[in-house]
Amino acid sequence: MKYIRQIHLDSPGTRSEHISRVNHSDTPTGPLSESSRAKIVQQIASGTxxxxxxxxNGAEAPVVVRTSGLGIKYIATVSDGRETNNLLSLPTY
Incomplete structure (x- = not known):
């Protein structure tokens, strides 16, 4: 499993669809690597x-691929009623 710990948002930056890149690590506190949204979508969709x-604070939530009304694939967390583990709650860079 990889841990997404930071996000980069394109303008206007208010929805998960605006996440264009993420910093992630192989362990909860390990060194960060950057990947594009397209790469993350491809890896999740292919099951790799x-x-x-x-x-x-250590709050975690699974990340899944969703499709916008315009047919654009993006990443989002599985809704569980906790805002603190939402991708949009992560630090931005």
Whole structure:
């Protein structure tokens, strides 16, 4: 499993669809690597990797691929009623 710990948002940056890149690690606190949204979508969709969001307090949630109304694939956390583990709650870079 890989841990998404930071996100980069394109303008206007208010929805998961605006996440264009992420910094992730192989362990909860390991060194960060950057990947594009397209790469993360491809890895999840093909089943080669699983990802979860992980905030600085250790809250985690599974990350899945969704499709916008315009047909664009993006990443989002599985809804569980906790905002603190949402991808949009992660630090930005």
């Amino acid at each position: 990797e699983t990802f979860c969001s992980r905030n600085t």
